[in-house]
Structure formats: C-alpha cells, structure tokens
Amino acid sequence: MTRRRVYLAVLALLLLLNTFSGIAKVTFSSYRESGESALARAELDQAFESIQSSLTWQRGNSPSHVLIGRILRLSMANSIPVKALEGAGPEEILGVGTGSVGRGIVLSPSDAWAWFNLAEVYRGFQLGRHRRE
Secondary structure, eight states, X not given: XXXXXXXXXXXXXXXXXXXXXXXXXXXHHHHHHHHHHHHHTTOHHHHHHHHHHHHHHOTTOHHHHHHHHHHHHHXXXXXXXXXXXXXXXXXHHHHXXXXXXXXXXXXXXXXXXXXXXXXXXXXXXXXXXXXXX
C-alpha cells in the first residue's frame, strides 16, 4: 500500500512540474512575441522590456539575447534612449549589447545570425558616435 502512495505522489509531482514547464513556455512565447512586434514597430522601450521579461522565463534562449543586441543597436544608431538603460553612456550600452549577443553566441555558437548581429551592434555604436559628432 505504501509503495502505491509513493508512486502516486511521485506521479503527481511530475505532473505538476510538467504543467509548470508548459506555463513557462507559453508565458515566454507571449512576452517574446510582443517584444518582436514592438521591435518591428520601433518601440524600443516596450521591445526591451518584453524581451527581458521573456528571458526571465527562459534564460537559455539564444535568439532572445540576440534581440536585446538588435534593440540596443537601433537605440545607439538612431540616438534613441532606452528607459531601462537611462543614464548609461554609449560605451556602457555597447557593452550591454555585445554582452547580450555574446551570451546568445555562447548558447548557440553555430548561429550565423548571432555572429552577424555582434558586428551590427558595434556598427550601431559607430553610427551613433558619428551622428553625435
């Protein structure tokens, strides 16, 4: 009788873990989708917040880290500040952007899109510096 109760308890625990995993995936997906939509509309603040929120639910998602770099590239190239990084200098924003894309590369080293975006983040920094001068 005790083995059966232990078996049922373990089964219920595994069911709860699987349910939580599904909820996390759905939440991650909705935050990431809203972030990508905001990025397409060039609403950088909303895009940054949404993608950061999606990373809370799934830290190991390489494309989300790369999207953070893309948001910061657009921010630097067009001199549009992102509220979450308000008060940070261009070099600090460059560091956050390259660090984020670098994390995406570490998570998926064969992703050519991530490597391309590493160069694009630096290019955004250069365009912003040229614009400021």
